Amino acid sequence: MHPFINIFGLKIPSYGLMMAIAFIAAILIAYFRTKKAKLDPDKLMNVAIIAIITGIAGSYLLYIFVTYSFKEIIASIANGSFSVFMSGGLVFYGGFILAALCCLLYMWKKKMNIPQYAAVIMPTIPLAHAIGRVGCFLAGCCYGKVCETPFEMFFAVTYKAGVPVSDVPTGVPVFPVQLFEAFLNIILFVILILYTRKRLKSFSVVFLYLFSYAIIRFTTELFRADEIRGIFLGFSTSQWISFGLFAIGIVGFILTRIKEKKQPPQDEDDMLDIPDEVIDVSASEGQSAVPAETEQAETVIEEAAEDRAEPVISENTDEPDKKAQTEEPTSEKE
Secondary structure, eight states: OOSEEEETTEEEEHHHHHHHHHHHHHHHHHHHHHHHTTOOHHHHHHHHHHHHHHHHHHHHHHHHHHHSOHHHHHHHHHTTOOGGGGSOOOOHHHHHHHHHHHHHHHHHHTTOOHHHHHHHHTTHHHHHHHHHHHHHHHHTOSOBOBOOSHHHHHHOEEBOTTOOOTTOOBSSEEOOHHHHHHHHHHHHHHHHHHHHTSOTTOTHHHHHHHHHHHHHHHHHHTTBOOSOSOOBTTBOHHHHHHHHHHHHHHHHHHHHHHHHHHSOOOOHHHHHTSOHHHHHHHHHHTOOOOOHHHHHHHHHHHHHHHHHHHHHHHHHHHHHHHHHHHHHHHHHHO
8 A cells, every 4th residue: 555655755664664653652651651550660661672672573483483384494594594584574463472471571570560560551552553553554464355245345445556565466455454453453442441440450451451352363364365374274373372362361351350359449549649658668667657747646645645644643642741731730739
């Protein structure tokens, strides 16, 4: 469609441009959500860097394993040409799985609050994915099937002949499956945003995303026509992965929701308003964090109690002396 975009005379690949926009949008939204949840933005940026690097690496590696056989990969390494690694292509699931594992490992090592950070980050994934799919549409990769029915023709797009856009059929109407998946990812983004508004500490959002996107990916794969997808027993590699993620997502979501319902309800806003300094001081000293106003009030009460107690003690001690003074003259008269 538009594999290159001219910006001030510069010819920029549309796919790379949309990927950059996707990363920036995801990081900005995650950053503001982190500030709102009173989490550490610096730790979030570290997670974002890890996610970008491992995400690209994992996507590229899965593309290599899907496109080439194991023998071809070994032969390319053995002869020193590494030709299979010179081809370009990305598979989302490879990047998502590797990035998720690496980010979870980092957060666990740094003793971060994984449920909270996961709730902050997860909604940005379908948003970035949607923007990336627009890049796929412009570049012509991940294209759909040739349209035949009137329903398909209503949404059909035609790539011009002679435009260097992968191996997409040109001059014929094809289904814009990339835009279809982008639209579904936007819907999922909105769902996750609404879900995490009252569940800022719930890890169930991760499982909600897993089984939701598994359904989206399995469905959109049915409309795709690009053959380099690792077809096995009638299903693509991404569809097989979707089977596994759907099962994990459903089971994990049910178990986490059951666990959350057994826990007493908590006011998220009140909990998030507790400064980290108060928590650190109280934990290190083994004391409860008491506001200064409360301590002053207790001091005033104690002083007032002492002031009241002193006159009572003096009156009790003086009474024997008075009685002695009044009794002495009586004894002398007797």
